Amino acid sequence: MKKIDRFILTSFIGPFFMILLVVIFILVMQFLWVYIDELVGKGLSLGIVAEFLFWGSCTVLPLALPLATLLASMMTVGNMGENNELIALKAAGVSVLRVMRPILIASFFISIGTFFVINNLVPVSYNEIFTLRDDIGKTKEEIKIPSGTFYDGVDGYVLRVGSRNNKTGMMKDVMLYDHHGRGNTRLTLADSAIMKMSKDKSYLTFKMFNGVNYQETNEKTYRDTSLQLQRIDFSKQEMVIALQNYAFQKSDSARYGDQVKALPLEKLREQRDTLLATRDSTKSKQIYSMAASYVFSQNMQLDTTACGITRNFSDPDYLNFKDDRATAAALERAANSARQLQTNLESYEFGAFDYTVRLRWTALEFLRRYGQALACFIMFFIGAPLGALIRKGGIGVSAIISLLFFVLYWVIDITGVKLARDGSISTVAGAFMSAGVLLPIGLFLTWKAIHDTDISNLDSIKNWWRKAKSNMAGIFKKTRIVYMGTPEFAVAPLKALLEQKYNIVGVVTVADKPSGRGQKVNESAVKKFAVEQGIPVLQPVKLKDPEFLNQLKALKADLFIVVAFRMLPEEVWGMPKLGTFNLHAALLPQYRGAAPINWAVINGETRTGATTFMIDKDIDTGGIILRQGINIADTDTAGDVHDKLMAIGADLVVQTTQGIIERNVDTRVQRSFIQGSEVLKPAPKLSRELCHIDWNDSTKQIYNLIRGLSPYPAAFTELVKEGSAPAQLKIFTAEKVDEPVEGTIPGRILTDGKTYLHITTADGAISLKDVQIAGKKRMDIKAFLAGFREPELYTTTAGTSKAEIAKTKA
Template sequence: MKRLTVFSIKSFAGPFVATFCISMVMLIMQFTWVYIDDLMGKGLSVGVIIELMFYVSAGLIPLALPLAILLSSIMTLGNLAENNELTALKSSGLSLFRILRPLTQTVILIAISTFFFANYVIPVANLKWHTIIFDIQETKVGMLLTPGSYSKEIDGYAIKVKSAKDNTFYSITIHDYTNPNILKTVKADSGTVYKGDNGKYLLFHLSNGIVHEELQAQAPVFTNQGQPFHTGDFRPSRTTQFKAATYKMELIGFDLNKSDEELFKNDYEMLNVFQINEAKDSLQRKQNKVLSDFGKTNVRNRPFSQSVSFEKLPRTVVGKPAVNAANEIQQLQAIPSKTIKLSSLTKAERIAAVNAAIISARSMAGVNEEQAQFLNAFRINYEQFQIEFHRKFALSGAIIVLFFVGAPLGAIVRKGGFGAPVVIAALLFMVYFVLFSVGENLASSGVLSPFWGMWLPTAVLIPIACILMIAAANDLGVFDKKLWRYILTFGTKR
């Protein structure tokens, strides 16, 4: 049995490592494609890119593992079945469940490790790469220039642009003071700006302009006869016109600055399950307090409640300035202590009362609508924490279920390698990913509870896994009538 265990794990390890690496490369490429606009043209150093990809890779492992488990399990059992090794093992009296026992134990160990990784490592990785992406997105050279005013953010330069569109600027004026002996002014009709590859230079691509250079006043020069050749106010200068030119400025102090990670650490993606539980309790307490305060405020602001509380007035105005207390006393004294019938009022008084009631109702409706929007945002935030809480557990469950989908499926199709298994795994993983996305969206919108939203793929795939395991264990096809008769009769053979 030790040989079977070693043989099974060796057969599984190769495809698993290969498919996991391929999945990670694909997911990193997808991430790069999503953030390509933020990464290009920023002059980021190689170290920043490597650091970003390192933390992103840690966060993508939960997505790569289910696909790797699914594909490697199909390939492993497909290879065994294709080479008749699975048939030989069954002929020796071993059931499919016994054959899969070493792999099952391995996958369960991977699932448990994945949970701890997702709970303790991925939140830190998410915090790191979200911080880096935020800093990269904020490092935009176009933000250095404000249309209509001179910008002196870059040492040694004063830059003015008339207008801007995206990364293109118009009516550009650049005063260059980097050389104290030369006063240089560059004017151009338009230009684009970007950082150099090493991030140390700001480059302007200018169109249709002139460069005017003027030296500082020169010392007087005299001829041999002692006559002045020129006085001290002489300033040599030259002007150059160009159709297109590139102007380079050295950037000092505009490298990628890392933000304080405290800004992001309380986000639900950066917390483990224990911290999420604490955050959920805190949010629930805040929501209850908001509802309680809102109800008390509504009651207190009603004229009837104010009139009833007139006897408790000394306590209600304690701590208020004397003027405010006197005003409040006058307002409360003006409220009648008895009910006034509308029919007892004059026409003008009825119109005034109705208008006041309409205004009060509209005001109250607006306040209630704002409160409802606030509570809805509160609910969405609370459910995001719940979704993240169940996501960490659902991931480990999905790994185990996908293994029991892929292993019997490989035994049924009897195909190994990267041909048919890749196609089958891609289709199944697409189903899993669609179910995962749908469940998350339904949970976020409040249609499903966070629990069912995150466990939806697992709940759908468990019956499929059971059907495939029964079919593979009894050497039946998926569409074989005997299989469905066996399932419908609860295993009673007829």
């Protein structure tokens, strides 16, 4: 045996026996409390009481051993965790399962020992204690004559004592009725008396002083109806009264060996087989007796082949009667025969029920021997993991939780036994119901302990309870949600909510507006999707319009969700009882404002994300609920980032919605996300001035500006040729020119007229790749140069982007 195994076993065995003795003592005290009335007042010796308690303590072992195993394993592993010994063993590469292995093996042998105790010692204990209780029950209580009342505790006599001297035992004003004759014919009155019982409690000596004896014959005849009365005065009279059963007499042998609790497995098996055979044979006899009963006028009218009667029934005059009187007489005989048959069947049923009950109790007791031993082993899988998880080994939280599990086992075991005895469930289910419930719990706790999961953190339990409560509430009333959004970015979250079966009762989006050369009325992307899904749509021009507010209230929404919409007035966002949350396309508190995606790319960020937060009276300042980040590649445009955020944003909206419905969200103030001297960057609305490229800026900044404004609204520059009006050129994609360009003025065009077009910057140049000149379609640079003559003669106008970017950093 290794030192670690010896150490753990030593730590386990000591507490096990200590707890076992304490548990036995507590259970014996409870046992004594139940039977205290049977012991008190019988004059029992200390040895008899000690024997009674000894056999009683043996009967509680099936309950004490599992509890001792549970608490001892919990305390052993818990003390190791509390003293950091468990952590040290883990650091040395010893797993929790390896630590628990010695206790597991010890618990296995304890369960085997428990089986032998239950099968060999406990039946003897029940036999002895049943016999002892019977003997004690036959013992009469000690004679204690109260003062001032009639006492009939002595067989054949009634006594009354006026007063008593407790020191000398002398009784005053004594009245003694002797009922051994016919009626109340003998009476003794004495001034005083003293009583003494023999040592073996076989007789009682009653010495009376200065009294009178009265006796009458109480016998009358037909000729003589007179009564004779005899009176005798005395100064001292001694009376010896024989007593029976006032001394405890122990039986020579136990008399309750035939009870199911007092039988070992072999005897239980024999009794079960005997009961089965007796029941089956009795059933066969009853069937044969019923079939051949005289109550049938023709016993051949039944199919009695199974009973051995093989005659074929044949009677042409059967049920043919001469007249109505004969018919009535036949019917009366048939009714009497039916009543007699019913009585016989009820008697048979009672006998069969008696056999069935006895058989059920025997089979249940047979299986419980194994179930109780198995419980001892299962308790290890609850106690040891609890100690490892809670890391407390004393009489505290861990002990209370362990006791609660034991109470659960005890209640389930009692319930299962009762149901099995009543026949509501099978004997197998009744005997092993507690094991079937606790074994999965024990295996789950063991798994948690092996994987070092902290069970003391109740957050998961609270979350589960909130989710279950929300699901139950959703069965009767689903949360009503109004969704607010406009562009394509807001369609994905709305679609995700509908796929998860959330109850979207309405959509709010911008009013339709004419646009383009033909002033065609365009609908928002959210409206188009909502109409396809059959969701009511509201399109207010003003959010404070009373008509709109009334329409919104009529939807009776519990929650508002906002994605890429306008700033809401308090009259709107304060309306639902669960509040209003917004999905923002940035990692708040950075990039508060209308264009967070664009500004993150313009500023050259390598990481951004999406945030859900509760709306308040300021812009994008509410408590943060969830955040999720993504990386921005060096070649990503605002459109690329938009598509990435649209996917994760949909997931965040669904998670946030579920959390709010389950009341399982915690908001954090935005300033808690600011690290050190981090500077907050705004995301103001995009302007034409920002889109007009200032080529006096750095190559890197202009490159990021083009990416940040692509594909919409797109960065642009103005190409101008001497003697002609400027032409706007939108730039969708571009590249930084790696070769240095020296001695050039920013904004100058460098091109071969066929394959490339560079525009110089303050420190280099930008190579245009995808462009669109005013009045033309979007095209790559080769296609553009093919139709743009003499590009080298053009220059660019002064832009304003550098100044606009500088404003955000002021």
